Amino acid sequence: MVRASSDQVGMAPKTKQExxxxxxxxxxTPALDSQDLRMSYRIARGEQGVLTFEPYKSLLLPHWRFRNIPIAQTSSATLWRAFQHYVEAGDLVGADMARKFIQMGMTRAKRYANHKGGRKYDRSPREVEREGGGRVELPKSLAHEGMEEKLGASEVFKEVWRRCVGDERYLELKREFLAEQKVWDGERKKTLKKEEEMKVVKDEEVDDG
Structure with missing residues (x-):
């Protein structure tokens, strides 16, 4: 019995959805409605946390792409509009998450330009965690297919990233957010300390009883 191929039964190859x-x-703008959510966000360094902080990650990730220059232009323009929307709404968390995705487009495309296949180190973080030891950065590629395209894509994102980090209203929101978070963190530490002290007192009362 001859099996029909996927072409024979009319099955099209899978393609990545736009x-x-x-x-x-x-x-x-959920961070504006929940102080707990807002204060749990950390600006951190670079694009740290961009792939873990919800719900903003799921809102923006589908629009982050860098395969070639035209795609990077479309993606960065979309994320820039998102950045502006959040800035105008006064949502620093949303604006900073958009900034992080734009920055990650710049750095990730550059990594693929420097290393064929995008692999920068000889071992993955998971391998290091499982086996111990360190990891070594692989030599940069001198030339490979797609290098120039990825360099161009990185530059596209870099231009938009510069607009983000230079936006005066964004910087103002950032200062206000950090000031609010400093107070929040201080109060949170006091609350936790008080709860711990009360727990110790209760434990001592139980022992005395």
């Missing part, structure tokens, strides 16, 4: 068009007016 992200849906983004209407920035549809983007929610």
């Amino acid at each position: 992200p849906p068009d983004l209407d920035v007016n549809d983007l929610p």
